Amino acid sequence: MSMMRSVLLAISENRWMRERGPKLWFVKRAVRKFMPGEEFADMLRAADGLVPAGIHTVFTRLGESVTDEAEATAVREHYLDALDQLKARGMLSEPSIKLTQLGLDIDKDRCFANLRALAERAHATGNYLWIDMEQTSYVDVTLDLTRRIKAEFPRVGVCLQAYLFRTMDDLKAMIEAGIGVRLVKGAYKEPASVAFPKKADVDENFFTLAVVMLEGLGRKNGFRPVFGTHDLALITRIRAHAERAGLANRDVEVHMLYGIQRGAQDQLVKDGVNVRVLVAYGAYWFAWYVRRLAERPANVWFVVRSMIAR
Ligand SMILES: Cc1cc2nc3c(=O)[nH]c(=O)nc-3n(C[C@H](O)[C@H](O)[C@H](O)COP(=O)(O)OP(=O)(O)OC[C@H]3O[C@@H](n4cnc5c(N)ncnc54)[C@H](O)[C@@H]3O)c2cc1C
Numbered sequence: 001m002s003m004m005r006s007v008l009l010a011i012s013e014n015r016w017m018r019e020r021g022p023k024l025w026f027v028k029r030a031v032r033k034f035m036p037g038e039e040f041a042d043m044l045r046a047a048d049g050l051v052p053a054g055i056h057t058v059f060t061r062l063g064e065s066v067t068d069e070a071e072a073t074a075v076r077e078h079y080l081d082a083l084d085q086l087k088a089r090g091m092l093s094e095p096s097i098k099l100t101q102l103g104l105d106i107d108k109d110r111c112f113a114n115l116r117a118l119a120e121r122a123h124a125t126g127n128y129l130w131i132d133m134e135q136t137s138y139v140d141v142t143l144d145l146t147r148r149i150k151a152e153f154p155r156v157g158v159c160l161q162a163y164l165f166r167t168m169d170d171l172k173a174m175i176e177a178g179i180g181v182r183l184v185k186g187a188y189k190e191p192a193s194v195a196f197p198k199k200a201d202v203d204e205n206f207f208t209l210a211v212v213m214l215e216g217l218g219r220k221n222g223f224r225p226v227f228g229t230h231d232l233a234l235i236t237r238i239r240a241h242a243e244r245a246g247l248a249n250r251d252v253e254v255h256m257l258y259g260i261q262r263g264a265q266d267q268l269v270k271d272g273v274n275v276r277v278l279v280a281y282g283a284y285w286f287a288w289y290v291r292r293l294a295e296r297p298a299n300v301w302f303v304v305r306s307m308i309a310r
Contacts, residue, residue: 008294009189012287022286031289033299034259035062035280040082043281046258047093054269055277057093058130058255062282063101069110072103076114080121087125095122096130096159096278099142112145119153128180128224133159135188136195143170150179154222161186162206163195171209175216180224182255183209185231187291203234210238214245214252228255228278232264239273249273257292 011017021027036046040061047057061079066072079095086093095118102114115131122129131146133139146158157180160167164186174181185202186195196202206229213225227238235254242252249272256265258279268275280288293299 002297004297004300005294006189008290008297008300012290012294013189017290018286021290022283027286027289031285034257034289034292035285036258037281038283038285039281040078040085043093043279044085044089044091046279047091050277053266055265055275058096058276058278059093060096060098060132060278060280060282061101062280062288063284064098064134064287065100065105066103067105069103069106072101072106072110072114075101076117079118083118083121083125083127086127093279094128094130094276096132098132098134099138099145100134104138104141108141108145112148115145115149116152119149119156123153123155128155128157129153130180130182131156131158133161133184133186136164136190139164139166139170143173146174146179147177150177154178156180157182157224157226159184159228160209161195162209163190163202165194165196167205167209168212171212175212175219175223178219178222180222180226181213182226182228183213184228187295203231206231206234207237207241210234211241214238214242214247217247217251224253226253226255226276230256230261230264232261235268235273239271 036042043059047059050057061075063075066075079097083095097118099111099115102111104111119129129149131142133142142158146156149156158174159182160170160174162183162185171181183206185206196205210227216223217225227235229235239249239252253274254268255276255278258277265275265277
């Protein structure tokens, strides 16, 4: 892991920085590249803007590590209302949520009750529920709660991280259970005992996992393979494999983050690939934003430029 990435990931987890960072005006200005605003209305505006390009969205209200029960309840209510608003507008936007935002660190059963309420409403409104993956210590519990949701509601998917050694086993279990998988490289600081330290190994593992995911499509049991990446070389490689396997372009579903690789998104849509963009919004954006900087340390220059261009 590069020194810069390591430092940025440490900052993202530092409580002192999490409190002060978001108040810095130049950081506030720089975050706009990745986030249309702090309100759900900002996300709706951004999602509306992408529809003419043939791109639908996934949405997430930023926040994690909630330690107050009332806050976890408020998060649940926010998503319930958001699902109703989307249904009323006939908008195809899917929620993606973090379990620590629904109170996982406070009480697992309460968190499950919150999650179940969201799954029920997503089901009732014809939507799909995505569950994010956080640090490695949360993987078992996240998969456990996802399985429990799947037992009642069919349209649920979970994020798996290609940097973890365990992911091939988890992926096979999710395919078997008919649970959707959004494969990503992984955004947190993990030790070499559980995750590939070298980026080249993560990239190769992503491809190996992608091959298994495309095979999983044949199961027709609700398993939905999604590739959450901006790595265009990797996407090209996955598409070439899909073509050799006799799959259509439409069978390849790619999710990217708002503000990243916009031109490539259009090209993928033109090629017939299924593209969604994840739009994040909300007041608690600092840790999430610093992880975006860590993914591409060159982004730090945006922050520096925002500071200079006052
Ligand atoms: C839809 C979606 C959902 C995600 N959900 C999770 C999750 O639940 N849990 C989790 O751990 N991680 C999640 N991630 C983050 C993921 O783990 C990676 O950290 C992130 O996607 C960067 O990896 P990459 O695959 O784009 O490849 P990289 O090799 O990091 O990047 C490939 C290329 O994409 C471009 N790029 C990548 N990141 C940026 C950036 N921040 N700014 C500008 N350009 C960039 C650059 O051109 C770079 O060369 C998610 C990512 C996406 C797209």
